Amino acid sequence: MTRNIGQLDRAIRIVLGLALISLVFVGPQTPWGWVGVVPLLTGLIRWCPPYALLGIDTCKKP
Template identity: 65%
Template sequence: MTRNVGGIDRILRIVIGLALIIAAATGAVGVWGWIGVVPLATGLIGWCPPYAIFGINTCKTRTGE
């Protein structure tokens, strides 16, 4: 798996994922809040399956290598 989620995208996924999980755990939202596990996992791993399918990559490219 080549990383395809970079920088700000990863941070946003982690923050949103944690917020949804916390909201679900405290009862602020319904069970659907546990879907926050998905953006949290993709943010932590740095790889997103739909990005791979559609050829999207938000990682910065390295020049000179």
């Protein structure tokens, strides 16, 4: 698994994931907040399966 998520994309995914997960505990308290686990994990491991399938790479290469 080679990295395909850049710094900005990573930061957005982590913030979005944490915001969605917080919906489980605060706010409408809906189980849909657990969907936030997906962007959180892809942001932490810096690899996104759909990006790999579509050939998208937001990571800067030296």
